[in-house]
Structure formats: C-alpha cells, structure tokens
Amino acid sequence: MLGDEKKVQAVLENLETAPLSEAERVLFRFVAKVNRESEHIQQEDVNAVKAAGWTDEAIYDAITVCALFNFYNRWADATGVREHPVEVYERSAERLATGGYAGPESPSGK
Template sequence: MLGDEQKVQAVLENYESAPIPEAERVLFRFLEKVNREAEHIRQEDVEAVKAAGWTEEAIYDAITVCSLFNFYNRWADATGVREHPVEVYERSAERLSKGGYVASPPAGPPPGKDK
C-alpha cells in the first residue's frame, strides 16, 4: 500500500470493499477483533489468519503494532497531546520509507572517544 494513497483511503473507509488481496482482508478482520473483542480471540481466529498465508511472526507483529497504537491513542487522549500538522507526518513517512525505523548512528566518534 506504500505510495498508493487511494488504496490506503479505501482501506480506511472500508477494508471489506477495498481493492486489496483477501489475505489482507483476513488480517484486518482479525485485527478488528483484536481491537474490539481481544478477550474473545481463540486459536481458531489465529488459525484462520495462518490459513490466509500469514506466518506466526507476522501475526505477532500485527498484534503488537495494533496494541501499541491502542496504547498511544489512549495516552495521547488522556494527556491532551494533539496531532501534528500534516507536514510533520509527511516528513516522517518519507524518512521511514527511506531508512525504516532504525536511526542512523551519529556521525563522528562515539561519545567519550577522541580520534
């Protein structure tokens, strides 16, 4: 979906009718259950996602990301933190698309080490 704003918008509006593979739809259904009824997740739910082609590691990662965003959203709401301007998100997306989540090490020798 990276770089396809129309597809992302379609997923946000309704992933069931969005132009995405069925495997992604299955994952989104599972994550919706994680969001709304986590206490009702059963092995059968996980098996359905695996049957759609997702690995245990991918499912674990999806649950983790979903859970972290739930935490961040609740934290932001409770503390009064507000959204950044769109430009901040666009710069962040550009940086992440080029370098991922791992920051580059700072230039120069490590702190406390002289050349």
C-alpha cells in the same frame, strides 16, 4: 499499502470492497477483532489467519502494532497531546520511507 493513499482510503471506507488480496482481508479482519474484542480471540481466529498464509511472526507483529497504537492513542488522549501540522507528518513520512525506523548508525558503528 505504503504510498498508495487511494488504497488506504478504500480500506478505511470498506474493507470488504477494498482492492486487497483475500489474505490481507483476513489479516485486517483479525486485527479489527484484536482492536475491538481482544478478549474474544480464540485459537480458531489465529488458525484462520494462518490458513490465509500468515506466519506466527506476522500474526505476532500485527497484534503488537495494534496494541501499541491503542496505547499511543490512549496516552495521547489522556495527556492532551494533539495532532501536529501536516508538514510534520510529511517530513516524518519522508524520513521513514527513506531511512526506516532505525536511526542513523553512530560514527563508531555501534
């Protein structure tokens, strides 16, 4: 969905009618349950995501990203950190799109 703002907006408006594959829809439903009802996750929930074609690693990553964003949001709310101007997000998005999350390699190659 990177770079497809219309698709992201469609998912935010209605997951069930958004232009996604069924596998993506299954994963997003699972993440919604992780987000809102993590104490009710059962093996059958994980099995449904696997049946849609997702690997253990992908499921682990989805859970981790969901948990981290929950942490970040609560931390930001509790400490009073507020949103940046749009320009800051745009610069960050450009940097991530071109260079990813890893920083530049040091001159020594380490």
